[in-house]
Amino acid sequence: MLDLHRLRLLRELKHRGTLTAVAEALSYSPSSISQQLSVLEKEVGVPLLEPVGRRVRLTEQAEILVAHTEAVLEQLERAEAELAASMSGLTGVIRVATFQTAALALFPDALTLLREEHPRLRVQVTQTEPETALPALLARDFDLVISEEYPGNPNPRYAEIEQEDLCEDEIRLALPRRLGETLAGTDLADLAALADHPWVMEPAGGEPRQWAMALCRNAGFEPDVRFESSDLLLHARLVEEGHAVALLPDLVWSGGPPAEGVVLRSLPSDQRRRRLTTAVRRGGGRHPAVRACREALRRTAGTSEAGAGANQPGADI
Incomplete structure (x- = not known):
């Protein structure tokens, strides 16, 4: 009989990449993890790891074991949900991961609902980007993740993850007021009128930056990205003070309308909305805590979406 604990260590290695990362996540020493995996190799009678430089990778037989381990863990998720x-x-x-604008716009009210309706449920929220949070969900660091998907740029689909739509969030072009007034009669459908202006964008490598760069390049220019930050409140402040142009989602303004120094303009219809989803490990969607959290977020998102749309000035492009 194979030992489930050792199988889970093998699975952790697949998702986390190194013995050191597994050891840190599970509070073991790397040598202890290595010993347990050596015992598992003896149990199955075939090599499970092979060296690649200073790292190791799973053999074909190890991948087979991990696939079956995923199925066992999915069934255990269902059992936990039924219990x-x-x-x-x-x-x-319930451990939740979310990105900044969802944390600001959705979670305070969602937490209030959960506290009122389920006072004995402890909700732990961590702010982190979806590209980090989704692999961490698979590694069982979180129970629920709020993710985002930009127009024309679908996220990778993990067979081990169940996703459910939460809401749509319109993205708008944010201009300093003086620039917005100067370009008031200009057709910005291709964004080319902004080719010579400085931009603020999220750091390179993430989905928001990839989408924004593609949007500008499709309009025929390379944006002058002078400022990089994952803090969208800083983006809004730089626009307000006249230092940059930005692409900002409506959830940024959930606390109130944009400042007087900001003018918002709509993007082309096929590039206007990002999609927000909630993600859980397969089998975990039936857990009452997950269902309660998703319901609270849906109720809050409905309120935020209606409020955000009502506060937006600017003509459609």
């Missing part, structure tokens, strides 16, 4: 559903009252801990 929780059989109990009166919602208790325990």
